[in-house]
Amino acid sequence: MKSYPAVKLCRLAVDRTLKGHSIGTYLLNFIKSFFVVNNKTGCRFLTVDAYAPAIPFYEKNGFVPLNDDDKNAPTRLLYFDLRDIADELDQN
Secondary structure (H helix, E strand, O other): OOOOOEEEEOOOOOOHHHOOOOHHHHHHHHHHHHHHHOOOOOOOEEEEEEEHHHHHHHHHOOOEEOOOOOOOOOEEEEEEEOHHHHHHHHHO
């Protein structure tokens, strides 16, 4: 098994009264940009153990399941490859 530098997102939430205003997506985009533009950590991936109701939100924001082992578990390990953003920036 290989290991890569990653940052685990924990307890990311938006107040229920503000749900649906894209604040969560804004926060994720800020975090993604921070680790690509100011990457002094060598971080390659963002990971999250998402609760089942939050999985569609993370998938909408580009996260994918690591594998299918936890498909029916209460939480699922998802990851986002920061190289995707870095490649987009290089092309522009």
